[in-house]
Every structure is written in structure tokens, then in C-alpha cells.
Amino acid sequence: MNDTECPFSIFARWYDAARQCGLREPAAMALATADAAGQPSVRMVLLKSHGPDGFVFYTNLESRKGGELVANPKAALCFHWMPLERQVRIQGRVEMVSNEEADAYFASRPRDSQIGAWASDQSRPMKGVRDLEKNVARMAVRFHVGHIPRPDHWSGFRVVPQLIEFWQAKPFRLHERTQYTRTADDGDWQVARLFP
Ligand SMILES: Cc1cc2nc3c(=O)[nH]c(=O)nc-3n(C[C@H](O)[C@H](O)[C@H](O)COP(=O)(O)O)c2cc1C
Numbered sequence: 001m002n003d004t005e006c007p008f009s010i011f012a013r014w015y016d017a018a019r020q021c022g023l024r025e026p027a028a029m030a031l032a033t034a035d036a037a038g039q040p041s042v043r044m045v046l047l048k049s050h051g052p053d054g055f056v057f058y059t060n061l062e063s064r065k066g067g068e069l070v071a072n073p074k075a076a077l078c079f080h081w082m083p084l085e086r087q088v089r090i091q092g093r094v095e096m097v098s099n100e101e102a103d104a105y106f107a108s109r110p111r112d113s114q115i116g117a118w119a120s121d122q123s124r125p126m127k128g129v130r131d132l133e134k135n136v137a138r139m140a141v142r143f144h145v146g147h148i149p150r151p152d153h154w155s156g157f158r159v160v161p162q163l164i165e166f167w168q169a170k171p172f173r174l175h176e177r178t179q180y181t182r183t184a185d186d187g188d189w190q191v192a193r194l195f196p
Contacts, residue, residue: 003191007164007180008052011088014166015050018081031057032076033068041068047079048105054158055090056097058105060122062153069094075159085169090161097156106150114148115139160185165194 018026027047034040041064045057055077060066069075076091097105106114119135126132165179175196180189 003178006052007161007166007189008050010166011050011164014081014084014086014088015047017084018079018086021081021083023081023083026081028079029055029057030078030080031065032078033065034072034074035068036071041065047077048156054092054095054160056101056156056158058102058154058156060117060120060154062121063123065123069157075157077159087167089165089167090159090163092160092162094157094159097158099155102155103150105156106154111148115143117154118143118148118151167196170196 015026025046028044029047030042031045032040032042043065045059045065047055048058049056061070073094074092075094076089078090079088080086106117109117115136118139119132121135162183163179163181165177168176170176173196177194177196179192179194181192182189
């Protein structure tokens, strides 16, 4: 890693390596959000696209994370690619992807996943253990063999990074940490090495 390389290009290199190292879910990342009172919560989601605009994942907008991101549109992400002994931490503001982008991604999903997005009231209590199966069956009948549109309550969020830190394990715990920060979305990145 050299200090003049843009962090998005470093991320792309590291992510490619993670996809080639035999991991089952290299796209899995921890997503931390906080509610309006500042209470943090964290869960895994899947990275679906990345680039200079940010890091995109999809979810139910009425879920706990969806509600927290609407109330407090800031998030942190953390990847851990164990075989490579690498971690990437990202934080920044969050914006919704466009309807066109969400529609295109939703259309690319397997039909059963599309039905699942309609059937799950994600994060809300179920009255009975069969509720989900009943919802799936109802939605399968409703859409039958026709086109399944994206539900209004399902879309993507883009984390626009203000900080990206790359962590590479080194012998004797003398790990390498390189932190990139910027003050504006299109501002220059400042590079700092951190003690491990
Ligand atoms: C590896 C992995 C990947 C996941 N990917 C997603 C995802 O992309 N979107 C999503 O909504 N939930 C995903 N989940 C489920 C979430 O971790 C979580 O249970 C769910 O979104 C509800 O979170 P919430 O109640 O905090 O909103 C994933 C879980 C795991 C273990």
C-alpha cells in the first residue's frame, strides 16, 4: 500500500483478494447504526456494490436498521477477511440509492428472494412461527407467474465514507493500520498510520 493510492482502489484490490481466497461470504460486513438516543446496534449485511460513491447494501426500510438510519443517517461498516488477516473499517453518512438502482438490483434477485422481500416484516415480532410461511404462500399466490415489483419498503442504502481504515496483521502483533479521512465527500484524503 502506498500513501498516494486512493482508498477506493485499495478497497477494490483487497475485496478482489477476499473473493479469491475461498471465503464463503466475502461480501459479509458488520453494519453499525445508532438510534436517535445514540444507542448503537450492529448486524451483518451483504455488500452489493462499491466504488467512489460509497458502499451499498439492501434491506427492509421498516426494519430496526432502516428506522435507525432514517432517524440518524450515519453508519459504520466492518469487514473481516480472516484468511487474509485483514480488516477494513468504514464510517460515514448514509443515503438511499435511487429507485432505478434499487429496481435494477431487485430485478436481478432470484424470484424466491423477491417473494421473501414481500413476505417478511423484518425486525417486527411474529405472532406465530408459521406467520412467515403463510406470508410467503400468500405472496406466491398474489404474484403467481407474473412480474414481481420491488416493494416500497425495500431498497438500498449507500454509506458514503468519511473514514476508511485498512488493517493488516503482522507478526508479533505489530499490525499495520492505515487510516484515510476526509472532511468533504469530494475532498482530498488525509492519510495517517496508527499504532496497532
Ligand atoms: C452473513 C449475513 C448476511 C446478511 N445480509 C443481510 C442483508 O444484506 N440485508 C438484510 O436486511 N439483512 C441481512 N442479514 C440479516 C441481518 O443480519 C439482520 O438479522 C436483519 O437485517 C435484521 O436486522 P435489524 O433488526 O437490525 O434491522 C444478514 C445476516 C447474515 C448473517
